[in-house]
Structures are given as structure tokens and as C-alpha cells.
Amino acid sequence: MNIAALMIGRGGSSLKDKNILPVLGVPLLHWAAGAARRSRHITRFYVSSDCDRILETAAAAGYVPISRPPELATATAQSTDAVRHAFPIMERDGPVDILVVQHANVGTITEQQIDACIALLLAHPEATAVVPAHQQPEYHPMRAKRLRSDGSLEPFVPGDVSANRQDLPTAFFFDHSFWVLRGRQAIFDPEGQAPWPCMGSRILPFETEGCKDVHDPADLETTAVWITANGIEAPTFGGAFDPSCD
Numbered sequence: 335m336n337i338a339a340l341m342i343g344r345g346g347s348s349l350k351d352k353n354i355l356p357v358l359g360v361p362l363l364h365w366a367a368g369a370a371r372r373s374r375h376i377t378r379f380y381v382s383s384d385c386d387r388i389l390e391t392a393a394a395a396g397y398v399p400i401s402r403p404p405e406l407a408t409a410t411a412q413s414t415d416a417v418r419h420a421f422p423i424m425e426r427d428g429p430v431d432i433l434v435v436q437h438a439n440v441g442t443i444t445e446q447q448i449d450a451c452i453a454l455l456l457a458h459p460e461a462t463a464v465v466p467a468h469q470q471p472e473y474h475p476m477r478a479k480r481l482r483s484d485g486s487l488e489p490f491v492p493g494d495v496s497a498n499r500q501d502l503p504t505a506f507f508f509d510h511s512f513w514v515l516r517g518r519q520a521i522f523d524p525e526g527q528a529p530w531p532c533m534g535s536r537i538l539p540f541e542t543e544g545c546k547d548v549h550d551p552a553d554l555e556t557t558a559v560w561i562t563a564n565g566i567e568a569p570t571f572g573g574a575f576d577p578s579c580d
Contacts (some may be wrong), residue, residue: 462534
């Protein structure tokens with residue numbers, strides 16, 4: 335079984351250089367890289383980005399750089415397109431049966447989570463992906479509202495909906511910390527579920543309490559608190575760290 339990791343992250347964001355900003359003295363993306371490098375299953379590591387500093391920082395953790403075309407690195411670019419661009423490049427080094435897609439702005443994951451998701455996918459040959467997900471009953475989609483043209487609200491989902499969240503069917507929200515995909519079968523599935531069709535058409539949840547992705551400076555501190563509380567040791571890959579990506 336050939337299992338590889340692909341970290342994705344682009345240079346442009348509302349928080350400049352967020353993927354390589356220091357958390358507890360370590361570049362943010364190195365926390366995700368450390369978890370993948372400690373996995374019992376992953377043997378190959380790649381990173382896709384338009385930013386040389388992201389590529390270099392990930393390379394210091396043993397990730398092979400894949401330069402992402404500018405059109406796949408805009409604010410409106412889709413992550414599925416980045417995965418589909420990188421995957422054939424990865425296959426030049428050999429087949430990839432399972433791909434673990436990592437998000438460079440999430441440092442709150444463990445190798446135990448990664449390995450558990452891989453094991454779940456291996457145990458269910460009918461599944462195309464296993465994705466960490468969490469419940470947020472207070473934000474159940476059946477209770478959501480949308481804006482009318484006159485500025486008032488209407489139900490997003492038509493029909494009668496109970497005010498008691500306990501009466502509603504279970505709903506999951508993806509963590510977007512990492513995805514475990516069944517290679518080409520998932521990534522190029524013509525019936526892959528929107529809005530991330532690279533997950534394929536049969537996705538299993540791996541239930542968590544959610545992750546702490548980084549979008550603003552406060553998220554860096556929240557990530558540091560989580561890492562400290564969970565006793566995660568700082569990864570050491572060597573190499574200089576220059577947190578600038580123009």
C-alpha cells in the first residue's frame with residue numbers, strides 16, 4: 335500500500351504569511367508536517383504552493399516541493415484543483431493508493447488521528463475518503479436562514495423544522511485539518527461530492543471536537559494553547575526559518 339501526504343497552502347492570505355508564522359517558535363506548517371512524519375503509514379511527502387517560502391519551509395521537513403500555477407493560487411481557487419494538479423506529479427515517483435491532504439494553516443492534529451483515519455479507510459473498501467468532522471448542533475443547517483432581497487430572513491431549508499436540536503438529524507462539519515483520500519478513485523471521481531469533489535462520492539466521517547485553523551493572529555495563540563495542552567513536542571527538522579513570502 336502506497337500512502338503519501340500532500341500539504342497545500344498558498345502565499346496570499348488576509349493574514350500575511352500565516353502558513354509559516356511561528357507558533358511556539360516553530361513555523362505553523364511544521365506542526366502539521368511533524369504529525370504526518372510520525373505517522374506509521376505515510377512514506378512520501380509533498381507540498382503544493384505558489385509561495386517559495388512555503389515550499390522551502392516544508393522542504394526543511396522533508397516535503398518535496400510542487401510549484402502551483404498562479405491560476406490555482408488565487409483567493410477564489412478551489413483546493414480540489416490544487417490536489418488534482420499535484421497528484422499526477424506525485425505519481426511520477428510511483429503509485430499513490432491513499433493520499434493524505436494536509437492544510438498548511440492547521441497545526442492542531444496528531445499522528446494518531448491521521449493513522450486512525452487511514453485505518454478506517456482501509457477497513458472500508460467501499461469508501462472514497464475519511465475526513466475528520468465535528469458536530470455543531472447549534473448551527474444545524476436545517477435551522478439556518480438566508481437573506482431575502484428585501485433584507486428579511488427566510489428558512490434556508492424549506493418545510494417544518496423542530497426548534498429542539500435534539501429532534502434534528504445528525505449533521506457534520508468538516509474540520510479541514512486533513513483529508514484521507516483513496517487515490518485516483520476519489521480524486522478524479524466524476525460523481526465526487528461538492529464542494530470538494532476530490533473526496534469522491536462516499537465519504538466517511540472521523541468524529542472530532544473540531545480543529546483550530548489559523549486565519550488571524552488570535553488563532554495562532556489558540557493553536558499554541560492546544561499544542562501545549564495536548565503535550566505535542568516541537569518537531570525538529572533543521573534548516574533556517576525566514577518568515578517572509580512576497
